[in-house]
Amino acid sequence: MPRTASTTRRSRFLRVVAAFAVLVALAGYLAVQYLSGYKGAPRCTVGSSDGGEGRTYELSPEQAANAATISAVGMTRGLPERAVTIALATAMQESALRNIDHGDRDSLGLFQQRPSQGWGTTEQIMDPVYSSGEFYEHLAEVPGYSRLPLTVAAQRVQKSGFPQAYAKHEPDATLLSAALTGRAPASLTCSLSTGKGAEAAAPGDAAEVRADLVRAFGKGVLPSAKSAGAASASTVSVPVRSEDEATSGRGWEFAHWAVARAGTLRIEEVSYDGRIWTSDTGWRTERGKSAADAVRMRLAQ
Structure with missing residues (x-):
């Protein structure tokens, strides 16, 4: 049946009403979130300590916490910042800096280490301090690792099927290691407030x-x-x-x-x-x- 002028106007009116209702609902939602103290999703950012317009890298608080553990274990062993950069880039590729309980075959944890390959028990590998220590122990056995390309050094430890994949994480890992090893002051910050609930x-x-x-x-x-x-x-x-x-x-x-x-x-x-x-x-x-x-x-x- 052909549309009349009346039905066209009615259809247009209903669309306007629906759009207005959506805007009102959105405004109400934002007002509630503002009054409840909502500040957006928790996140951490690492970048220039002088507030400049240089490179930045954003990660979740979970990822930042795991990265901080990886760095602390390396520095405590007296290893250079380059070792921390290699470890961070490896964990970025293997697990996205998340302590996951699954992976290819029996791979686990930050570095996707395998119990069947002698990296430790499941419980040990799921401990970020232990798994980081195991990575550094193997890295330290690689002759001249600090002078090798990152992909080569990481591959000597990991024996991955895709060794070149580590390369894309080197810029972010370098930025993050500079902060976590203390070389770049006040360059890592986290925004954690999500509201005024019981958890907060x-x-x-x-x-x-x-x-x-x-x-x-x-x-x-x-x-x-x-x-x-x-x-x-x-x-x-x-x-x-x-x-x-x-x-x-x-x-x-x-x-x-x-x-x-x-x-x-x-x-x-x-x-x-x-x-x-x-x-x-x-x-x-x-x-x-x-x-x-x-x-x-x-x-x-």
């Missing part, structure tokens, strides 16, 4: 933070209980000894680790060497407010 209000556990620090960086990272005095329930302080070589870099290594682990460990504030990080503001300068002798973490209460 969960308190941090200082004992858990200290235990994770020791697992990643070794027992010497924190002072002994006797010399540290009474432990605080709301803050964790990691000393940065003045006699350490490259003191500032070591401090930023701890500071960036804390930011990367802030979501899982409920760390609200990290301060070091005149800079303070929070999820809402990122890194900001406050000279005189934070010293260079320790990295301080304030936990959610």
